[in-house]
Amino acid sequence: MRFSFSNEQEEFRSSVRRALEARSPTTEVRKQMATEAGFDREGWKKLNQELGLTAIHIPEAYDGAGFGFGELGIVLEEMGRNLLCAPFFSTAVLATTAILNAGTDEQKKALLPKIAAGEITATLAFSEDSGLNDAASVAMTATPSGAGWKLDGAKSFVLDGQTADLIVVLARKPGSKGEDGLSFFTVDAKAAGLGRTPLKTMDETRKMARLTFKGVDAKLLGAEGGAAAPFAKTMQQIIVCLANEMVGGAERLREDALEYVKMRMQFGRSIASFQTTKNKAADMLVDVEMAKSAAYYAAAALDENDDDLPAVASLAKATAAEAYLQTAIHAVQMHGGIGFTWDNDTHLWFKRAKSSEILFGDANHHRELMMKNWKH
C-alpha cells in the first residue's frame, strides 16, 4: 500500500491549491452560495479546463488524464479546504464513477470525453424521498418504450440536480425488489416530463434538488437489471472521495482556529497560552491527521483494488465524519462569540462538516457496514 504522495503529486496539490485560493476566496464562496445554481458556469468551465480537473481519473481511452483515486482525492481535499462552489463532486465523482462502473465501452466513449473536456456537468440520482442510500430503497420504475425506456417516480437529495446537464438515474423493473431488477439510465436534463425543484440546504455551498419523473425518456446505461454490483462499487468510491474532501475542510478549520487563538488576547495574554486551548488544538491535530490517514489509505486501496475495500471505505467515511464535526465544534468554540456570527467564515465549514456527516450515510451507518464487511 502507498503511504506517501510522490513529488509530482505534491506539486499537483500545490498548483490546485494556488488556483483555488486565487479563484475561490470566501467572498466568492458567499456570493455563489447565495445563488440558486450555486456556482458560476463560465468561471467553473474556465478553471476546470485550465487545470483539467474533471478529466483527472477518466482513462486516457476516453480523453481523460488517466490518474487514479489518489489524484482525485488530492483535488477533492483541496476543494474541501477551499469550499469551492462547483459541480465537481456531482460530475466527476458521482456521475463519472457510475458511468465507469456500469457503462459499456461505447457508452463511455459517448459520455466521458464531454465530461473530461468540461463541456457538460452531470450527476447521479439514487436516493429518493426516504433519503436512504441503499439499492433496496429505490422505488423509481423503468419500463421499455420503443428503442428506449421511460422513467416514473421521484429522486431527492440529488447533488446539483437543478443544474446538471446529464443525470444518471438508478431505477428498477416494476415489481422487482431489493437488489434485483435495478438498472442505471441516463437522462437528458431537458427531457420532457422531468421536473426539478431546488431544495433549501442547510449547507448552502452544497446544492441539492428533488427531481420528478413522469414518463421521462431514458437510455439504459450498462446491462439491464445488472446495476446492483456497479452501484455498490460506486458507493464505495463516492464515500472515499467524500472522506478526502472532508479532511481538507477539517484541516482548514483547524488551521484557521489555531491562527485565531494565537492572535486573540484576553486577560492580558494570548488565549493560545491557556492549557485548555492547547489541549483542544492538539486533539484537533490528532483527529484530523488520523482522518487524513484513513482517507488517504482508502483512496490508495481503491487504486490497488484492495480486498479490504468495502470495510476500509466505510472506515474512512465514519472517521472523517467524527473528525470533521468535532473539529468544527472546537473551531466555533475557540473563536468565542465571533465564531457564531454570519460574517465570520467558520460557520461555512461548520455547515459543510454537518452536511458531510450526513451525506451518503452517517457514522453509525458506516460503522455498521464496516463491521459487516470486516474480514479479519
Add this chain to the structure above:
Amino acid sequence: MTEQTSEHTEDSVRADVRAWLKDNWDPALGLVEWRLKLCDSGWGAPHWPKEWYGRGLPVKFNTVVDEEFARIGAVGVAKAGIRTLAAATILAHGTDFHKQKFLKRILTGEDTWCQLFSEPGSGSDMAGAVTRADKQGNKWIINGQKVWTTSAHKAQWGLLLARANWDVAKHKGLAYFILDMKQPGVQVHPLKQMNYHASFNQVFFTDAVVEPEMMVCDVGDGWTVATTTLMHERRGADGLRTWAQATNRQGRIYDEERAEIATTMAPYTWYPQRAGRVDLVMKRAEETGKINDPVIRQEIAKLLCMSKSSEWTARRARAAQNLGRPQGPEGSLGKLASSHVARQAARVHTYLTGSDALLSGKDSPMDGVIAEILVSVPATSIAGGTDEIQRNIISERVLKMPKEPSVDTNKPFKDVPRNIVSS
C-alpha cells in the same frame, strides 16, 4: 432547619393569594393596568421586599403563587428577558431613586433592557472593558463599543460596564451605569448570526451622556455589581427561569400579553433550539421509526440521562436555596451541563433525521426547527460565559484549586497588553 418566617406556611400563602385573585383578577383589564395592581399588592414578585412591590416572602413560596395564577389563567408580571437581570441588580445595588424609577416599569413590562458588558476586545475577560466613561461637569460621557448585545435594538435602558479609571488595576477602575439607549450618542447595529437570526447587536457610543444619578455604584465597585448581574444570568441557564409563553385564551389582557410576548420574545425564538429541544426527541424518534434502532436508542438514553440529571441537579440547588441553606457545588454546574445536553441533543436530532437533516427552512422537518437546532446549539457553550470559563470558575471557586498566575491584575490597566480593536 432554619425557618426564617414563622407566620407563613404553604397553605396560608395559597389561601391569601387565592383570596386576592378572587377579588381582583379581571381579564378585561389592560395588561399594564393589571400589573400595576400586582405591584401594589406585591403578588407579582412576592419574594421582593414589601416596600418595593413585593411581600417579603421566602422565595420558596413563588411556586405556590405561580400555581394559583396558572390555575385560573391569571397573567403575571413581565418576566422574560434582560429586564429580570436589571431588576435583580437594582434590588441588590441600586439607590432608592433607581428602585423608584425602574422596578415598577420592569414588572409592568413597559421598559425593555439590555446588558452592555461584552466588547470586541473583552468577552471572557469582561473586566477588561475599554469603553470609556469620562466625567465632564457632573455628567458622565461615554465613548466606545459593545458587542453581542442581545435586544439592544429594542431596549430603552442598558446596564453598562465602562472604564472610569485607567491608572488602577483592571477590576478596580470600572463603573456601572444605567444608560438611556434612546439618545443620539448611542447607535445600534444588528449582527447576523450563523443561524440567520440577528438577536444581538453592536452598540456604538459617541459622547453618550449619563446623568450623575444614573450611576449604580462608585468607580471601583463596577465589577462587583456586574458580578451580581452575571450570577443571575448564569443561574438562568439552568432552565428554571420562566419562559414567556402565550396562551390562546380570549380576552383583552391575553391579547395584550400575546402582543407583548411576540415583541419581547422575538430575539429569542431560537433559544429553545439552541438548548437542543430535548422535548422533541421522543416524538421524533416515534415519528421516524428510529425508536427501534438499537444504536440510536443508546444515544437517546444517554441524552435523557444527561438532561434529567441536570434538571434534578438544578432542582436540588433550588430546593436547598428555598430552605435557606448555603449554596452547594450543585448550584454552579447548570450552565456547563446545559452545554453537554445541547450538544448531545444535536447529535441525536441528526441521527433521528437522517438525510432530511441536510435541508433547512420549509423543505426540512418541522418547518426548519430541526435544522435550526443544528446551527444554533454552538451558541450554548459561548453565550453567558464559555464552557472553558465555567470550568475555571468551578475549579477555582468551588474546588478551590490554585488560580493561574495572573499577568494583568497586578498593574495599572493602561499597561496591560491587549488586542487593538478598530471599530
